[in-house]
Amino acid sequence: MPMASKDKQTQQLDKNKTFIQSLGHALDGIKRLLLEERNFRFDLIMAILVLALAVIMRININEWLWLFAAFFSVIGSEVLNTIVENVVDLIVGHHFDDLAKRAKDVAAGGVLLSALFAVIIGMLIFVPKFLALLK
Numbered sequence: 001m002p003m004a005s006k007d008k009q010t011q012q013l014d015k016n017k018t019f020i021q022s023l024g025h026a027l028d029g030i031k032r033l034l035l036e037e038r039n040f041r042f043d044l045i046m047a048i049l050v051l052a053l054a055v056i057m058r059i060n061i062n063e064w065l066w067l068f069a070a071f072f073s074v075i076g077s078e079v080l081n082t083i084v085e086n087v088v089d090l091i092v093g094h095h096f097d098d099l100a101k102r103a104k105d106v107a108a109g110g111v112l113l114s115a116l117f118a119v120i121i122g123m124l125i126f127v128p129k130f131l132a133l134l135k
């Protein structure tokens with residue numbers, strides 16, 4: 001995309017006029033998560049490894065559903081955490097603020113809880129399969 005057109009797009013303040021325009025901004029958001037959020041990249045790498053393991057272990061449809069639920073729960077809470085961090089930084093800037101700390105810590109706690117959910121799902125699916133292999 002030419003520079004002038006890209007600049008115009010990033011300076012947009014009015015509502016999206018077409019679906020393609022909305023999609024472009026949503027993809028920009030995903031690109032930002034991938035480029036700027038280390039934890040998001042880590043989650044994605046873990047998800048790819050677990051999905052590869054799931055293919056190798058031939059998990060059933062029920063197990064696939066739980067795995068995807070866990071995957072999108074982690075991704076969703078990472079997205080929420082990133083939104084909270086950005087909005088808090090926008091409001092308070094580089095100043096220590098108790099409410100800013102509370103909001104960011106709660107958002108981080110949400111990520112931790114969804115990661116715990118994913119670990120529990122992963123263990124419930126894979127541990128019995130590994131034990132069966134050892135028998």
Ligand SMILES: Nc1ncnc2c1ncn2[C@@H]1O[C@H](COP(=O)(O)OP(=O)(O)OP(=O)(O)O)[C@@H](O)[C@H]1O
Binds near residue numbers: 085095097104
């Ligand atoms: N303005 C602020 N006022 C008070 N505490 C803050 C502020 N900004 C950050 N913190 C504290 O620092 C922690 C990390 O901040 P922040 O989430 O911005 O960093 P991060 O490295 O991007 O986090 P993450 O590990 O989620 O990527 C917060 O959980 C909070 O405890």
